[in-house]
Amino acid sequence: MGERIVIMGGGIIGLSCAFELRSRGHQVTVLEISSCGGQASGAAAGMLAPFSENVEGPDDFFRLCAQSLRLYPAFTDRVKQVSDLPFEYTESGSMYIAYHDADILALEGRLRWQREHGSSGSLLQGEEVFRLEPKLSGKVRAALYTPEESHLYAPHYVKALEHACRLMGVHIHEHLEQVAIKDWQSSVVLEAADLSVFEGDRLVVCSGAWAQQLEAAFGIRIPVYPIRGQICAYETEEKPVHHMVFCNQGYLVAKENNTLVCGASEDVAGFETTVTEKGIERLRKWNKQAFPFLETWTPFHKWAGLRPSTQDGFPLLGALAQSGRVVMGVGHYRNGILLSPVTAQLVADSVEGKKMPDFMQAFVPERFS
Numbered sequence: 366m367g368e369r370i371v372i373m374g375g376g377i378i379g380l381s382c383a384f385e386l387r388s389r390g391h392q393v394t395v396l397e398i399s400s401c402g403g404q405a406s407g408a409a410a411g412m413l414a415p416f417s418e419n420v421e422g423p424d425d426f427f428r429l430c431a432q433s434l435r436l437y438p439a440f441t442d443r444v445k446q447v448s449d450l451p452f453e454y455t456e457s458g459s460m461y462i463a464y465h466d467a468d469i470l471a472l473e474g475r476l477r478w479q480r481e482h483g484s485s486g487s488l489l490q491g492e493e494v495f496r497l498e499p500k501l502s503g504k505v506r507a508a509l510y511t512p513e514e515s516h517l518y519a520p521h522y523v524k525a526l527e528h529a530c531r532l533m534g535v536h537i538h539e540h541l542e543q544v545a546i547k548d549w550q551s552s553v554v555l556e557a558a559d560l561s562v563f564e565g566d567r568l569v570v571c572s573g574a575w576a577q578q579l580e581a582a583f584g585i586r587i588p589v590y591p592i593r594g595q596i597c598a599y600e601t602e603e604k605p606v607h608h609m610v611f612c613n614q615g616y617l618v619a620k621e622n623n624t625l626v627c628g629a630s631e632d633v634a635g636f637e638t639t640v641t642e643k644g645i646e647r648l649r650k651w652n653k654q655a656f657p658f659l660e661t662w663t664p665f666h667k668w669a670g671l672r673p674s675t676q677d678g679f680p681l682l683g684a685l686a687q688s689g690r691v692v693m694g695v696g697h698y699r700n701g702i703l704l705s706p707v708t709a710q711l712v713a714d715s716v717e718g719k720k721m722p723d724f725m726q727a728f729v730p731e732r733f734s
């Protein structure tokens with residue numbers, strides 16, 4: 366029969382944990398205050414880019430990201446098989462562009478350590494750059510090409526994941542408005558705004574940027590803060606860009622649905638998800654610099670989401686030391702789409718009391734307390 370698991374939050378992290386736990390035979394209930402995928406997960410650009418996102422060096426966070434990228438094809442295959450819903454998953458590779466000699470040196474350094482950690486990347490210079498991306502500005506001097514990186518269409522993927530969970534028998538309750546923890550020590554009891562009560566053996570916390578609200582309930586510090594990402598998309602007739610293109614200001618990625626997505630700002634704006642003219646104008650400025658054809662284009666769609674950032678930039682993962690009944694899966698900041706398969710696996714292992722890998726020490730939930 367497995368255990369009764371209650372999951373707080375129906376974003377990509379909560380749904381991936383639900384999918385994994387249900388696949389392992391547990392009875393799973395997902396509680397969502399609004400709608401599944403309605404927050405950061407539905408707003409994301411969907412890039413699976415551990416090499417482009419980690420530029421400093423191979424730390425524990427990079428290892429977590431790289432492991433998740435390796436799990437992605439098999440995990441999404443399982444979701445596709447169960448849900449039978451289509452979603453884009455494109456193994457496009459990526460290019461991290463540089464305009465100046467000093468930046469090329471940095472790319473060379475990055476390439477050296479990344480090749481030792483699973484990248485078959487290369488540094489492209491001069492004409493090699495334009496052979497892969499003919500529409501890039503002539504001012505681009507070089508690009509770090511990483512064939513392993515891929516992307517998916519996050520809104521469709523989250524829908525497929527939710528559908529797969531429902532088909533497998535996960536109980537999903539949406540629009541609960543409020544979910545409060547009534548007990549987590551002797552058993553797990555949660556109560557929604559309409560006073561409906563949900564009971565379980567274990568609680569998995571996946572409430573994204575809202576996780577800090579649980580500090581009082583658990584008596585530990587949970588320094589998770591919302592960082593708004595403003596993002597926009599241009600309508601295209603054919604794919605004008607073939608790879609994910611990164612620079613130190615942001616990224617551009619073309620989707621199968623004839624859109625060119627360009628992201629994203631990083632603003633401290635509380636829980637505000639409005640889009641500002643200034644935020645989008647800043648994106649447009651560097652877009653045009655990278656791809657001059659965008660000079661005359663105007664985004665047809667603009668939106669924003671709240672990334673769950675943490676004080677040290679690392680997520681909070683694993684069981685609370687005070688009580689193995691509670692397992693955390695929050696604070697994935699810029700990489701929650703990428704990190705969803707590995708989080709699901711580690712959370713499920715933690716629920717089942719399996720030994721955590723040594724690198725999980727870096728993500729211990731109580732490390733701020």
Ligand SMILES: Cc1cc2nc3c(=O)[nH]c(=O)nc-3n(C[C@H](O)[C@H](O)[C@H](O)COP(=O)(O)OP(=O)(O)OC[C@H]3O[C@@H](n4cnc5c(N)ncnc54)[C@H](O)[C@@H]3O)c2cc1C
Binds near residue numbers: 373374397412572593
């Ligand atoms: C513009 C933008 C672009 C991004 N691009 C990428 C990208 O390309 N690649 C990548 O890997 N990541 C990307 N990210 C980051 C990624 O979207 C997040 O890291 C990820 O979605 C976090 O997932 P989550 O499930 O933790 O949070 P969310 O998707 O925010 O889900 C949390 C859910 O919990 C619910 N909730 C809150 N409190 C409670 C409660 N008390 N009870 C029940 N439910 C509750 C919320 O309503 C919400 O639905 C991007 C983010 C943004 C904003």
